[in-house]
Amino acid sequence: xxxDGTHRDLFDFQSNTHVQxxxxxxxxxxxxxxxxxxxxxxxxHAYQGVKVDMEKVNALEVDITNxxxxxxxxxxxxxxxxxxxxxxxxSRALRMGNPLALLKASHQRQCYEIxxxxxxxxxxxxxxxxxxxxxxxxxxxxxxxELEDQLGAQLLQRYPISSQFMVQSxxxxxxxxxxxxxxxSLTEEAHLFWREKMDSDTFMDAEVKMVNRxxxxxxxxxxxxDTVMVRFGGRYTTLETFYQVTQNVIGTAxxxxxxxxxxxxxxxxxxxxxxxxADEFQRLHTTRxxxxxxxxxxxxxxxxxKNSGAKGQxxxxxxVGLVLCQESGRNDVYERLGMIKWDVWEIKDLMKTRNMKxxxxxxxxxxxxxxxTCNGPGWTKISGHFG
Numbered sequence: 001x002x003x004d005g006t007h008r009d010l011f012d013f014q015s016n017t018h019v020q021x022x023x024x025x026x027x028x029x030x031x032x033x034x035x036x037x038x039x040x041x042x043x044x045h046a047y048q049g050v051k052v053d054m055e056k057v058n059a060l061e062v063d064i065t066n067x068x069x070x071x072x073x074x075x076x077x078x079x080x081x082x083x084x085x086x087x088x089x090x091s092r093a094l095r096m097g098n099p100l101a102l103l104k105a106s107h108q109r110q111c112y113e114i115x116x117x118x119x120x121x122x123x124x125x126x127x128x129x130x131x132x133x134x135x136x137x138x139x140x141x142x143x144x145x146e147l148e149d150q151l152g153a154q155l156l157q158r159y160p161i162s163s164q165f166m167v168q169s170x171x172x173x174x175x176x177x178x179x180x181x182x183x184x185s186l187t188e189e190a191h192l193f194w195r196e197k198m199d200s201d202t203f204m205d206a207e208v209k210m211v212n213r214x215x216x217x218x219x220x221x222x223x224x225x226d227t228v229m230v231r232f233g234g235r236y237t238t239l240e241t242f243y244q245v246t247q248n249v250i251g252t253a254x255x256x257x258x259x260x261x262x263x264x265x266x267x268x269x270x271x272x273x274x275x276x277x278a279d280e281f282q283r284l285h286t287t288r289x290x291x292x293x294x295x296x297x298x299x300x301x302x303x304x305x306k307n308s309g310a311k312g313q314x315x316x317x318x319x320v321g322l323v324l325c326q327e328s329g330r331n332d333v334y335e336r337l338g339m340i341k342w343d344v345w346e347i348k349d350l351m352k353t354r355n356m357k358x359x360x361x362x363x364x365x366x367x368x369x370x371x372x373t374c375n376g377p378g379w380t381k382i383s384g385h386f387g
Contacts, residue, residue: 007023098194099125100155101164103180118147127154145173151230152179153221156230161195161207161299162218162308164322165190167338168260175387177260177336178221178230187258193301204266206328207299214300214374215324224385230336232296233383235334237370238324239293241378243281245358246342246365250281254346257281257323284337295321295340296382297374316344317345319374324386332384 085103129150130142166184324334358367
């Protein structure tokens, strides 16, 4: 049996098809083929004419379930059409779906040490962290929390957008809402964005370029008051200003506000990660009336240029921001409440097809420019820390 629980004697096939190591990374590359073989074996109770022990087949399926891959499949259901590709090379393996979903599923993984839950994800992204770091002190050991901090920091640096397309559950530790973890849930925007990115630009710095193109927020993990938090700098708008400009499309697919799970208890026990309606948007503002709630502009995601050679059929044209709540009595420390997405293309199309006009406010004379550029009136420079 492999370290991850895979029964070796059942899948000791040709060298180009069998699971060659027990690492999570290898299983990601081959899980689709394994499940297809399982399906065929269940039908014929044999593999290549040889009768197979069905107890081992059932045990393998249980192992895969415990590993969390089936849960990851469900989370990535919207984009797993890529799995129809018969051969997926290692260089394009990440096209099979947003790999951050595996971190969500890692709490079900069978492992010898609890820290293996984080190390498996490090292998997926080819990261050397913790004891495997080149400059680690001899004999130094890292806890799961320390490894998750390191992993979160590296993912934030490499994927500043994808790593923030998530909301946290009630189990999230205080001031840890910034980092990807098994307690999070990826939003549906996370899956759509990953597919667009992998179809248009597979370079490691693709997301950093997107952030920089429109002057999005600069994010990096740092130790602040003995806690690993995110240091940020960029532009923000107040929740109230954003609501006033977009109130006629708030609560639709055009503008989706997604909050951490605990906050939904204040909003009539709304199901986790469901789009907040206009009334609840306003209620969020009133429940935190003694603490400022702002939207930190993270990035403007646009379709690839026509000469990029990208062949995807569904493209995003979004503004993306982080919803931050100022800590009481602090000017530079915030709590991350969730994230927000506004669909610029759909908003412009709505204005064109329905002849809808956004009403100017006392502060915002050009609402469309406010939503497209995320600059100028209504947007102010800001810096600080959030957790």
